[in-house]
Amino acid sequence: MRNVGIVGVGYCPQFVSKRKDVSIPEMISEAVDAAFADSGLGPQDIDAIVFGNMHTFEGVNLPHLWSVEHIRALGKPVMRIATGGTTGMTAFHAGYYHIASGLHDVVMVVTFEKHSEGDAQVGLLGIITPEAVAMMMAGIDLTGEGGMGAQGGGSAGAITYQAVSWMHKSGATIDHIDAIAAMERRNAAKNPYAHLKDPEATAEKIAKTPMISYPVRYGHVCPTTDGATVCILASEEKAAKIADKVAWVWGVASCASDPTTGNLIEGLITDPAEQMQCVIAAREAYKRAGIEDPKREIDYVEIYNGFAHQTLMYLELVGMCEVGEAHKLLEQGELEITGRLPVNASGGVVSTNAIGTSALNRVTECALQIMGKAGERQVEKEVHKALAHGWGGLMQYASITILADKPKKL
Amino acid sequence: MMEETRVVQGAWELSTFHFNIEARGINLMLEGFKEKKLKGIRCHQCGMVYLPGPFYCRKCHVKIDEPVEISDHGTVRTYTVQYADIRGNPMPEPRVSAMVQFDGCDSWVMGVVKCDPKDIHVGMRVKVKWKDQPIGNMQDMEAFVPE
DSSP states (O other): OEEEEEEEEEEOOOOOSSSSSSHHHHHHHHHHHHHHHTTOOOOGGOEEEEEEEEEESSOOHHHHHTTTTTOOTSSOOEEOOOOTTHHHHHHHHHHHHHHEEEEEEEEEEEEEEGGGSHHHHHHHHHGGHHHHHHHHHOOOOOOSSSSTTTTOOOOHHHHHHHHHHHHHHOOOHHHHHHHHHHHHHHTTTTOOOOOOOTTTTHHHHHHTEEEEETTEEEEOOOOEEEEEEEEEEEEEHHHHHSSSSSEEEEEEEEEEESSSSGGHHHHHHHOOOTTTTHHHHHOOOOHTOOSSSSHHHHEEEEEOOBBBBHHHHHHTTTTTTTTHHHHHHTTOOOSSSSSSSSSSTHHHHHHHHOHHHHHHHHHHHHHHHHHHHOOGGGOOOOOSSSEEEETTTTEEEEEEEEEEESSOOO | OOOOOOOOOOOGGGGGGOOOOEEEOEEEEEEHTTTTTEEEOOOOTTOEEESSOOOOOOTTOOBBBEEEEEOEEEEEEEEEEEEEOSSEEEEEEEEEEEEEEETTTSSEEEEOSSOTTTOOOOOOEEEEEEEEESSSSSEEEEEEEOO
């Protein structure tokens, strides 16, 4: 295995609800150009491309090959990855494997989502179409008027169950969810690539947004965003020549559980807050990174939080604090940009969600914090090691990436 | 900003696809509904009880086919109170729904709970309210009601 480092990050100029001025390949091209500008590299320097976005969301089945010129892939290998919400990070992991294995030296990871061209609810239904159609034929009502199967459609249904189950275990209240949502919106205001920004956000202001489904309010939910992100990876030898500041990959891990809500591994199905696959992936990533005490060794965390309570829930599940402790750290201000355990200085997924990019943005935001290139959202403390988290699939897939400011001793 | 792009409409018709799915477990459950009974499948190897039952154990991945009758009483494991429908439109009345674990069953099911939103809580005991004349359809289970 060889060391691999991040040598370039490129975002499209803005992450917004509707990019009507560009097509999908044109929007992707903007992020590719930004990554080339950031790294000083050009198409001739790239050995291979890994591409990721949600299947079915835009109704385009080979977006990587449709965009083949815009991702500058002519004459090069391209593969597409799709693991749901984790897609961006799984694509990143695939890029890492390309180089760590010794097969390639410089690999570009390209991700996008252009939600405005499709329908996320149809896309989400499309991941289990045969089962969903069969249940409808048996009389289930996915829109929820009938008995069984109310709340079957879309991710927000099961998410509310997750939030209640987590609150029951942790002792947190809806006030804590309001407060973390407000923190993310304030952080997003410092991030030029964030979608929903509010420098004046407070828990009280979030608490006034309409209740969708208890305990999930409108203010707790991610937007649907148009955007593209590109990340360039290089071997240790090449990275030294390309960049002054490199974020090094120390550990990657993924884990799957059952497609209901994800806890079969430990025997209890199907508490959507148990998320055993996340616990296992974090444990494995720490082992690979040689991290014995994440609470002491990890300086910065980016959590994939499509919904605000997940920032707190997953901090507990990845072992950055004990169960029942995350909302207390929030109360003490420790999760803020100025805090002892800064989380989601970017504003997180709850502020910006172009899904294909969302799990990769967790990694690139950790990388920018390590490189000291995060601008106004740069956290106060020094960041030597950072953890990026993703969740996806049918709420049953987890991915973790650990980055550091030095190459790992091999 | 450049000039706006041209928009072309497109559609994928779900009715053009023909899906084959394994249906023994769901058929067994729907048959049971006709007698107002819950019928799941137990794994002979690890003892897990599923509703609806798969034809393989999700844990051991061995073939399973042992039908088991499950109590229609259970415990609320988690819940929500819905104020908006799937498209975000406000609903006339808030609706309580929950994930319930039936006694003796390992998997959880979702459904509407007929109770005051103020009363719902994790650990609440509920039972199935059956339709008077069930026909072997998911709608036969009208709702969960407090025990």
